[in-house]
Amino acid sequence: MRKAIKWIIGASLIIAAIIALALAKQSAPLPQPQTTAEPIRIGLLLPLTGDGAAYGIPIQRSALMAQEEINASGGILGQRLEFIFEDGKCEAESGAAAAQKLIYIDKIKIIFGGACSSETLAAAPIAEEAKVLMISPSATSPDISNAGDYIFRTVTSDAGQGAIVAEYAYHTMHMRSAAILSEQTDYAQGLRNVFSARFQALGGAVVADERFLSKDTDLRSQILKIKNSGAEIIYLSPQTLPTSELIMKQLTAQEVRITLIGNENFVARDMIAKQPALYAGIVTSENYINEQDPLMSAFVTKYESQYREKPTLLAYMANMYSQLYLFKEGIEAVGSDATKLKDWLYTVKSWKHALGELTFDENGDRVGEYAIKEVQADGTLKELSVVKPQ
Amino acid sequence: MEVVPQFIVNILIPASLYGMVAVGFSVVVRVTRMYHLAIGGLVLFSGYLLYSSRLAGMPWWLGIIIAILITTFIGWFMGVAVFERFQEKRSVRVGSSVVAALALLVFLENGLLMYFGPGSKSVAHVWDVHHAVGSAIVTDLEIVIVVVSMLVSGMVWLFLHATRFGKALRAIADNAEVAAVVGIDLQKGRGFAWALAAFLAGIAGIFYALEYTLIPAQASAMAINVFFRSILGGVGSVPGALAGSLLLETAEQATALWISSTFKFLTAAVMVVAVLLWRPSGIFGIKK
Numbered sequence: 266m267r268k269a270i271k272w273i274i275g276a277s278l279i280i281a282a283i284i285a286l287a288l289a290k291q292s293a294p295l296p297q298p299q300t301t302a303e304p305i306r307i308g309l310l311l312p313l314t315g316d317g318a319a320y321g322i323p324i325q326r327s328a329l330m331a332q333e334e335i336n337a338s339g340g341i342l343g344q345r346l347e348f349i350f351e352d353g354k355c356e357a358e359s360g361a362a363a364a365q366k367l368i369y370i371d372k373i374k375i376i377f378g379g380a381c382s383s384e385t386l387a388a389a390p391i392a393e394e395a396k397v398l399m400i401s402p403s404a405t406s407p408d409i410s411n412a413g414d415y416i417f418r419t420v421t422s423d424a425g426q427g428a429i430v431a432e433y434a435y436h437t438m439h440m441r442s443a444a445i446l447s448e449q450t451d452y453a454q455g456l457r458n459v460f461s462a463r464f465q466a467l468g469g470a471v472v473a474d475e476r477f478l479s480k481d482t483d484l485r486s487q488i489l490k491i492k493n494s495g496a497e498i499i500y501l502s503p504q505t506l507p508t509s510e511l512i513m514k515q516l517t518a519q520e521v522r523i524t525l526i527g528n529e530n531f532v533a534r535d536m537i538a539k540q541p542a543l544y545a546g547i548v549t550s551e552n553y554i555n556e557q558d559p560l561m562s563a564f565v566t567k568y569e570s571q572y573r574e575k576p577t578l579l580a581y582m583a584n585m586y587s588q589l590y591l592f593k594e595g596i597e598a599v600g601s602d603a604t605k606l607k608d609w610l611y612t613v614k615s616w617k618h619a620l621g622e623l624t625f626d627e628n629g630d631r632v633g634e635y636a637i638k639e640v641q642a643d644g645t646l647k648e649l650s651v652v653k654p655q
Numbered sequence: 656m657e658v659v660p661q662f663i664v665n666i667l668i669p670a671s672l673y674g675m676v677a678v679g680f681s682v683v684v685r686v687t688r689m690y691h692l693a694i695g696g697l698v699l700f701s702g703y704l705l706y707s708s709r710l711a712g713m714p715w716w717l718g719i720i721i722a723i724l725i726t727t728f729i730g731w732f733m734g735v736a737v738f739e740r741f742q743e744k745r746s747v748r749v750g751s752s753v754v755a756a757l758a759l760l761v762f763l764e765n766g767l768l769m770y771f772g773p774g775s776k777s778v779a780h781v782w783d784v785h786h787a788v789g790s791a792i793v794t795d796l797e798i799v800i801v802v803v804s805m806l807v808s809g810m811v812w813l814f815l816h817a818t819r820f821g822k823a824l825r826a827i828a829d830n831a832e833v834a835a836v837v838g839i840d841l842q843k844g845r846g847f848a849w850a851l852a853a854f855l856a857g858i859a860g861i862f863y864a865l866e867y868t869l870i871p872a873q874a875s876a877m878a879i880n881v882f883f884r885s886i887l888g889g890v891g892s893v894p895g896a897l898a899g900s901l902l903l904e905t906a907e908q909a910t911a912l913w914i915s916s917t918f919k920f921l922t923a924a925v926m927v928v929a930v931l932l933w934r935p936s937g938i939f940g941i942k943k
Contacts, residue, residue: 314768315872319775449917475916477916478920480872481916482867482868482873482876483665483669483867485661485665485908486909487911487916489658489661489662489665490911492661506775507775510777510868511775514868518785518792518797519792520785
């Protein structure tokens with residue numbers, strides 16, 4: 266018996282080693298075409314593992330697509346574009362560690378990311394102190410506005426988004442009492458605070474305010490409380506796609522028939538297309554994007570054919586994709602010095618690309634428009650209205 | 656609207672699901688004296704097997720049977736290949752076995768992460784018919800979960816008390832040396848305990864996949880949950896594991912409903928400590 270087990274263990278170890286070797290060989294880097302100029306190195310700080318990877322990976326892929334295109338057409342002033350990836354795991358600690366590594370070990374001057382508010386907020390002071398330019402495609406927490414002079418984002422702040430959703434619920438949907446179900450993370454709580462404050466300022470009442478931890482699998486008690494609160498509408502503010510799905514499964518199981526309005530997790534096209542019945546009817550919002558725009562539709566077509574999936578959070582992905590072209594223009598204009606680039610970014614006005622029109626305000630936030638959308642029974646999104654934050 | 660019926664339903668579903676896993680965990684602890692924390696990984700593993708079988712287009716019944724069988728085999732294999740090594744003539748290397756169990760848990764969790772990715776996977780809805788019980792809503796699936804979990808746990812208890820082999824297992828649990836002297840095959844008994852625990856985890860994994868969503872990171876949360884519950888109830892006792900699960904779930908859900916969901920794990924932890932101070936061997940534990 267024991268001998269047999271030893272053999273089995275030994276054999277599986279050898280097999281594992283062979284597989285590992287084969288994989289290592291397969292993923293060995295292909296020889297790159299030689300260019301004489303030094304490459305331009307950009308750090309990518311994104312959640313590549315954990316729940317946040319559900320959007321970190323698509324954003325990473327969008328960056329890779331733009332990198333490939335730029336390098337194929339001669340790079341930036343003849344310099345190739347190179348990425349160094351760090352995993353922020355959508356957590357503060359990992360975000361800070363990743364920023365430290367990029368700035369002090371890799372000597373990076375430009376960081377794209379993080380994707381989540383938690384990792385971005387943790388990395389921002391480190392970047393600011395080292396005068397490293399950081400630009401996020403998707404971190405929306407209101408706190409990032411004041412995170413520093415070198416901190417930008419091509420996404421709008423939730424200070425606008427939460428308020429617009431609250432106004433839509435109050436004025437257009439005529440809702441007067443709301444319940445909130447939110448996850449305990451920087452991003453989700455930021456939205457919860459803004460929504461709650463705005464809805465009450467308008468004259469509505471928040472009759473239940475329930476939260477859950479990211480590791481919770483059972484939200485039944487929170488849902489039961491909300492069901493009995495008499496709310497006309499539930500504002501859902503999860504952090505990630507897995508928790509969004511969990512919420513919907515358990516709301517359905519308890520036959521909650523209250524109108525739902527959600528944060529931008531619920532525009533995840535891939536997620537809603539897979540289970541349209543689960544998400545149909547949710548009203549949600551995202552940065553306004555024109556899907557008919559030729560640059561945008563070219564991006565979507567190329568992404569779908571290259572990765573064989575629907576773009577999940579299209580607005581964020583387009584932000585990252587366009588961001589690289591923005592920097593290409595910036596570097597061509599003022600060179601790759603972080604401080605000069607920073608000053609240049611503040612002058613960007615109505616810059617047009619796949620992400621739409623881009624203007625930065627004095628905090629380095631994107632001034633933008635929002636679209637209110639509704640999930641349809643066939644899993645597509647219908648645009649209900651387009652709103653500008655005041 | 657009356658809250659209480661739904662509240663009870665909300666407790667019963669997770670309590671019986673986790674309770675069944677805790678029963679297996681308890682049996683292993685008693686028979687082998689090792690804390691089989693990797694069981695949390697086995698639950699998720701079984702769920703992912705079901706998910707894969709659906710992707711491969713297998714019929715439901717076949718997918719479920721295959722998932723449970725493979726999980727049972729892996730659990731048994733882990734036991735005989737790894738944990739059996741920490742079994743010595745008169746004692747058990749508890750420290751090493753706990754480290755090994757944790758390592759296996761991490762291994763399973765990260766294996767699932769590597770293979771299936773970090774996003775959530777869900778198995779299409781089945782037995783989705785809703786029933787109203789008073790003011791509570793229950794789905795067919797949830798009824799199946801509660802009934803099957805209770806039934807299976809009951810059968811384990813019956814097996815331990817009414818069959819010859821079950822009695823032999825209890826004898827090993829009480830005093831392995833004496834059991835060996837009267838001719839009970841210790842290795843066989845322990846092997847059976849590993850397989851039984853994995854079998855229960857396999858069933859729980861199926862239910863978990865159907866009722867919740869599968870995320871690899873939940874494996875360790877599951878392990879802690881099961882560990883707490885069986886310790887609270889008194890390790891080694893089938894009714895203890897179920898009672899521990901029920902008590903912990905009640906505390907968590909009541910806190911979430913009437914105080915704040917933020918504190919539900921805190922209440923649970925405080926209760927475990929309080930109960931253990933009052934009865935160090937758990938509610939149904941055997942005093943030594």
